Amino acid sequence: MPNASALPQFEDHQNQEHKYTTCYMCACRCGIKVTLENDQIRFIQGNPNHPVNKGVLCAKGNSGIMKQLSPAKLRQPLLRKPESERGAAEFEEISWDRALDILTTRLANIRATDPKRLAYFTGRDQMQALTGLWATQFGTYNWAAHGGFCSVNMAAAGLYTMGHAFWEFGDPDWDNTKYFVMWGVAEDHASNPIKLGLKKLKERGAKFVAVNPVRTGYQAIADEWLAIKPGTDGILAMAMIHVLLRDGQIDDEFLIRYTNAPQLVVNTPGQVGDGLLWRDKDGGTQVYDQLTEQFVSAASVDTAPALLGDYTTPDGVSVRTAFSILYDKYMDPQYCPEAAALECGIEAATIERIALEMAHVAFQESITLDIEWTDWAGRKQQQFIGRPVSMHAMRGVSAHSNGFQTCRALHLLQVLLGTIDCPGGHLAKPPFPKHIVPPIKPAKGNIPNTPLESAPLGFPNCPEDLLLDEQGQPQRIDKAYSWDAPIAAHGLMHMVISNAVAGDPYPIDTLMLFMANMAWNSSMNTAATMDMLRAKDAEGNYKIPFIVTCDAFNSETVAFSDLVLPDTTYLERYDTISMLDRPISEPDAACDSIRMPVLAADRDVRSWQEVMVELAGRLKFPAFTDQEGKPKFQDYKDFIINFERAPGIGFLAGWRGEKGDQQLRGAPNPKQWEAYEDNECFFKYELAPNQRYMRHANLDYLQLAKEAAWVGSTEQIVIEIYSETLQKFRLAGQGLYAGPQPTEEHHKQRLIRYFDPLPCYYRPLEQQTEDAQEYPFFAITQRPMFMYHSWDSQNAWLRQIMSQNYLYMHRQTALNMGIADFAWAWVESRSGKIRVQVKHMEGVNPNTVWTWNAIGKQGGAWGLSQDTNEAKQGFLLNHLINELLPEDTAEQRITNSDPITGQAAWYDLRVKITAAAAGEEGSWPQFAPLKPLPGFTSAPIQQAYASHPNINLKRSWADVLGRSSTTGKGGK
Amino acid sequence: MKLGLAIDLDTCVGCHACATACKQWNTSGTIGPLTDTRPYGKDPNGAWLNRIRTFEVGVSPDSKTVNMPLSCMHCDDAACVTVCPTGASYKRSEDGIVLIDQSRCMGCNLCAWACPYGARELDPGSGTMKKCTLCVDRIYDQQLPESERQPACVITCPTQSRVFGDFDDPESDVSKLQRERDGQPLMPELGYNPVNTYLPPRESAPRPQGGSVLGTVKKIVNRIIHR
Amino acid sequence: MHPAFSVLIFTVTAGAGYGLLGWLSANEVFGFWLLSVPTKLVIGVIAMVLISIGLVASTQHLANPKNAWRSFSRWRSSWLSREAVLAIMLYPIAALYAAAIYFTWSSIILWAGLCLLLSLAIVFVTAMIYASLKTIRQWHHPLVPTLYLLFATISGGLAWAWLLAWNGVDISALANVLAVLVAFTALLKLGYFICFKVPGTIDIQSATGFSNQKVSILDAGHSAPSFLNNEFMYDVAQTKLVRMRWMMMLATFAVPLCTLCWVPDANTLFGAFVVMMAGLLAERWLFFAEARHVVRLLHGQQRV
Ligand SMILES: Nc1nc2c(c(=O)[nH]1)N[C@H]1C(S)=C(S)[C@@H](COP(=O)(O)OP(=O)(O)OC[C@H]3O[C@@H](n4cnc5c(=O)[nH]c(N)nc54)[C@H](O)[C@@H]3O)O[C@H]1N2
Ligand SMILES: Nc1nc2c(c(=O)[nH]1)N[C@H]1C(S)=C(S)[C@@H](COP(=O)(O)OP(=O)(O)OC[C@H]3O[C@@H](n4cnc5c(=O)[nH]c(N)nc54)[C@H](O)[C@@H]3O)O[C@H]1N2
C-alpha cells in the first residue's frame, strides 16, 4: 500500500509483544495473535496461518479485551452462607485449599459408596476428553456434556449413517462445490470457516440455497431462500428424494460400491428378525451378484450387486435389497412434492426444481481429480470423481424431536447424489469418518472406588447396549440409553435437574456443573428450574443436596450453587483442543491446538483443567496416581505431555516422540508444549492428496487412520442408508426382538413409529398433540453472530450491539392481529406465558415467530446493573418450553426430546400471541435482581479503554490557516 | 491517491466483526480511546466508527435482507470538513483520508450534522468527534508486516466483504470491483462524492435442471456395476 | 434534530441583541430619532449584554470548550468559524462606537455603520451555519437566513421601541413600521411551514442504493440509543408540534402585533418583547425539532 508520508510512529512496537493462542469467545477455536503492551491487550487479531480462521476473526473474537475487563469475572472460591437460601447469592469467599478439601471429602465419600450419586455435567466446553476421563476414573456414568441439548441429532444421524456428520465432523468442500444447500443454520461453530466458505462460493458463482423460516445472516446472502415451516425439513428432503428416484437421478455406482443399498434385508413381516440384514453363517451381510447370479458376501470384491430385487434364499427366506425397500417407500405418493408442499409450505414446483438443479450439478457438472488412490480392496483407482453438491445443517434440523430422522434424510439425499466425501461434496474431517456404528458402548456398572471400564457415553447398536436395570428402568440420572431415548449418545443434560429433583430414577448427592448456565438460558422451563434448584424435601434438605459450579463469570447459575470454583479466562490458561475431543481439523488436514496464557490472572482463580488433575490425584484415580498412590502428574501441562490413552496416543498429536519428531502417534515428548508454542499454538498434519477423498473406502487413508487410532480397522466404512440398528429397536417395540424389550405401551409405540430403518417423517412430538388452532405459531430462536449464549452480555462492546431482544413477527401477520411494530405482546404456550416486545419483519415464514437466543438476563447477574435492558426488556423464550411432553402422550411424562437420541426439542414450541393491554410494558416474568458477589466493586459509569495514550495525527497550523479548498484535490 | 473501501453487499452477512475490530483497534489507536457510557448499565452507549445496519428490501415473499456496514466514506466533497470551525476536521491531500485532529476539536457537533452517512460520533469521554481514520495508523506503519497494512475491519472481515485500496489507480482491486460490480455511492444526490463504494447484491441466474443420466430408476435397474 | 437548549438561548437572545444593536446603529447612521448620550449607551449596553449571554450560552453546547478559541481558524470555509470571528470583531468595534458616542467623535457614523453591518452579517452567518447543511432540508433553504435576519430585526426592534418609549420618544411611526415587519415575518414563517409540508425528495431507497423497491430497516446495529439517535432521531408527538406552532405564532407574532397596533406604550412593549422572546424560543425549538436529518433514512425513516 501507499508509502508513509511524514507520519508519527503511531505504535511503539519495541514496547509491544506478540503471543499466539486459541480464541475461546466461542467454540469455533480460531487461532489468534495477541499484541500486548504495558501488561494490557493492544489488539487481538486472527492468525493468518491458522487452519480454522485463516486470519479473520468474528465480532466476539474482536471483543476479547472487554471479556478480560468484565466486571463479572469471579475472583475467589465462594461458599454459600449456611443460613442463606440458594438463589439468594449470599456467599463467603474461601481459600482454594478449603474449597478443594470440602469437595474432596464429599466426592471421596460418594466414590466409596455409590459413585453414580455424583452427576457431572458440562456445558459449552471443549474438554470432554478430560472431563469424560475424569468421570470414568471416578466411576460414575452420570456424566455428559452439552451435546444432548445441543445437536446430538446431527452427530448421531451422521455417525449412524456415514461415519461422520454435519456439526464439527465434516465440512462442505468450499473450494469445489457448485451447489450448496444450508438447512437451518444461523451461525454454528464453524463460524468463521462457514463465512470464508460462503465467500468462496459466491465468488465462484456457485448457487447457495438456504432452507430456513427466517431470512437473516447467512440466509441474507443466499441465492434462494426457502421459508420452510419449522420441523418439516424431513418431508421436504424426502420429496426431493422422491423426485430423484422418479427421474432416475441417482448415483447407482456410488450406492453399489459404498453403501449398504444392495445388501439383502430379511422380508418376513411379523416375524422375529424381519427387517434385519440377511447374514451368512459368519455373520457377513449378503448381496445378489448379477454376474454369478448368486448370493455373495457384501464385502466381496469384483461382484456386480443388484440394486433392486426380491429374492428367496436357499433356505427359503424372503429377502429384498435395502434399495428396493427404499425405492418403494419414497415413491409412495405421500412423498410426492405436492403432498410435501402442504406440510412444509414450500411450493411443489420449487421442491422439484431444486431437486433437479442439484441432480444437474451432481451428474452433468461433475468434476474429476486425476489423483491415483487405492480403494478399500487394494485396487488402484485413477481419479476421484466429484459430485459438487454439498450441504450443511444444524440446529434448525437438530432441535426438533424429529431431527435425527430429518438429518438422516438429508444424508440420504447426499448419498443418492453420490456427494459423500468426494470433491465438491460433503467432506469428513479427521479423525472422521468412523466405522458405523462406532464401536464404543456406553459404560455399565457402578462399583465403589472403581473406574468404569469405558467412557460413560457410547453408541448402542442394539437394545442389549442400553443402560437398564433388571426392571428395565433407566440407570442414568438423565435416562439416557433407556427406552425414553435409546441412542442418547451425548446424554440428556437438560433432564438432569428435573430428574434429580423428582428422584426419578433416583436422587443424587452432588451435581457438578462446569461451564453451563443451567439456572437460566440452558434449561427449558427456566422459572420452574429455578424453583427445582431451591426445592427441599420434608426434612428441609435440598432435593439436590450439593451443587458445585465451575464458572469464570457471575452467571445466573452461580447464585444457585453451594460451592463456586472460579475459572480463569481463556487468555489466562493452558488448554488443549484435542483430536480425542471435538477436533479443529480441516478436511485435508488433521489439526489440534493449545491455549497458552497470554495474561497472568489477577485474581485467585484456577483453571478447571488444573483442578480436574488435582482432584484426580487427591481422589487417587488409578490413571492419575502411581503404585504408592501419589499423584502421577504435577499439573495439567504434565498430564497432557505424559498421559497416553493408548500407546503413543495422547491429548496432543503433534511433535510426539522423545525428540518431538513424530506426528499423530509417538512416545510422550517433554518439550511438546514448547513445540506447539513455536508453531503458533497449533498442529496441522496435511493428508497426502490421495488420502483426501472417499475416505470411507480409501485404503491409503484408512491405514493412516488406524495408525493414528482414529479407526480400529482398515475395513471399508460402508455407508448405512438402511439402519439395521434402528430396525433392531423397532423389532423390540414390536415384540419381535430376541433381547431386551420395553414393557410399557408408549415405549413400544415410540420404537415402532420412530425407529424406522430408513429416514422417516413425523410431526415433532409436541406438535402431534398440540392444537394448532390453539397455538398457531411456531416459535424458535436464532443465535446472534455477535453473542455466544449467555457469555457476552457482560461484554461492554457486544452488549452495545444488542442489549434487548424482540419477538420478530411477519409484518402482515402482526398487522392483521392488530399488533403494531414495537408493541408489547403476550406469548403463551402450554406451559406458560411471557411478555415481549414485538418487531415486524418481512423475511420470516408467516406462521413463525422468533427471537435472538439468550439475550434476556436476570438483573444483577453478569456484572450488570439491576435495571439493564437485558433484564427489563429482554426475555428468554425458554420459559415457554417444557422439558416434558404434554401429559396426555403417556402415563409417565417423558422428556421433550427426540425419541431416538434424546436431543432437546427446543424448536418444537408452539405459541399463541395476544396484544398486551395499554400500559403493560416491559418483559415479564421479572425475577428479583441478584445481589452483588463479595468484593464486587460497582461497574464504571464510563469506560475508556486504551493500552497506550493516543498518538494524534496533528494537522499543521499552516494547513489549517492556509488551505482554501477542503477537498483532497487542489491541496494547500 | 484516493483511498477508500469497496463493500460487498452480496456477501456481507452482518456479523459485526468489522465493527468490533474497528472499536478494538481504534480505542488504542490514533484517535483513541473510544469511550463507552454505562457499559454495564441501562442503555449502554459509546463511540463507534463503524456500524452495521440491516435492511429488508421488497415485500415478502420476495423480500431480500441486506446488511449494510456504514463507516466514513471519505467523501471527495466532504462538507464535514468545510463546516469545521477549528480546522480539526480535514481531508488529507495526499490520500484523501478525512481525519480529525483530536487536539483541535471543540466538540461542536457541526461536522456530524453535515455528514449524511452518520459516520461521525461524539466521544462522551473526550468531548471530541471521532470517526473512521481508514486506519491510517495501520496502513502506513512500515513496521507491520506488509499483509497487515490494511484497516482492522478489512483484515478481520470473515466474508472478505471489505476491500481497501486506491480508487485513483484504475488497476487497484477497488477500482476493478467498482467497475465490474457496478459499485454505487449512497445518496449521490447530496453531492458529497463519497469514495467508498457499495457493490450491490448479484442477481442469480436460473440453473439447468436434471438432464437424464439414468432415465427412470425402474428402467436402469441393475446395471452391471462392479464393486 | 435534538434541540439543545444552549443553542436555542444563544440564537434567540443574541439575535435580539444584534437586532437591537442594529436599530441603534442604523439610527445613528440615518438619524431618525435624536437620543441622548446616556440613552444610547444604555441601549448599547443592553444589546451587548443580550449578545454576550447568547455567546456564553453557545459555548455550553461545546463538548470540549477548551478548544473553543480554535474556532477562529477556519473562517475560509466554515460559517461557524466566520460567526466566531465576526462575533469577536464586533466587541472592539462596538467599544469604539460606544467611545464615539461618549466622546462624540465625528467618526461615529463610521463605527455605527460598521456595527450595523456586522450585526446583520453575524445574524446572516449564524443562519448560514444551518442553511449550508445539505443534510437537513428544513434548514438548507433561502428562507432560513431571511427569517433569521427578520427575527433579529423584529425582536431587536421591539426592544428598541420599548426603550425609546421608555425614554419618552414618540414611537407611533416606529410601531407602524414594526407592525408591518412582524406581519411580514409571520407570513414568511407561514410560508416556511407550507414549504415543508410537502415531503422531501431524498428517500430510504437512495440512502441504501435500492431504487424502486420498498426498503425497511430491520436492525440499526445497536439496540440502545446511540449518539446518532440522540442527535438526529429526536421525535415528538405531532400534537405537541402543532401546539407548539400555535403557541409560537401567537407569542412571536400575534401578541406583539396587537400591542404594536393598539397599545404601544413602554410597559406593553416590554411585555410584548418578553412574549416574543418566549415565542422565538419556541420557534427555535421547532426549527430543530422539525428538522429531519438524512441520517434518519439509515435508521428506517422512509423519506426526509
Ligand atoms: N455467535 C454464536 N455462535 C454460536 C453460538 C452462539 O451462541 N453464538 N452457539 C454455538 C452452539 S452451542 C451451537 S449448537 C451452534 C448452533 O448453530 P446454529 O445451528 O446456527 O444454531 P441456531 O441459531 O439455533 O440456528 C438455527 C437456525 O435454524 C433455523 N430454524 C429453526 N427451525 C428450523 C426448521 O425447522 N427448519 C429449518 N430449515 N430451519 C430452522 C433458525 O431460524 C436458525 O436460523 O452455534 C454455535 N455458534
Ligand atoms: N431457547 C433456547 N435455549 C437454548 C438454545 C436455543 O437455541 N434456544 N440452545 C441450546 C444449546 S445448543 C446450547 S449448547 C446451550 C448452551 O448451554 P450452556 O453451555 O449452558 O450455555 P452458556 O450460556 O454458554 O453457559 C455457559 C457458562 O459458561 C461460562 N463460561 C464462559 N467461559 C468460561 C470459562 O472460560 N470457564 C468456565 N468455567 N466457564 C465459562 C459462562 O459464564 C456460562 O455461565 O443452550 C441451549 N439453550
Ligand code: SF4
Ligand atoms: S468464531 Fe469468533 S469467537 Fe469463535 S473462536 Fe473464532 S474468533 Fe473466537
Ligand code: SF4
Ligand atoms: S465483517 Fe464483513 S460480513 Fe461482517 S458485517 Fe462487516 S462487512 Fe459484513
Ligand code: SF4
Ligand atoms: S462520510 Fe461523513 S464524515 Fe465521512 S467524509 Fe463524508 S461527510 Fe465527512
Ligand code: SF4
Ligand atoms: S466537532 Fe470538532 S471536528 Fe466537528 S466540526 Fe466541531 S470542531 Fe470540527
Ligand code: SF4
Ligand atoms: S478503516 Fe479502520 S477506522 Fe475505518 S471503519 Fe475500518 S477499522 Fe474502523
Ligand SMILES: [Mo]
Ligand atoms: Mo449448542
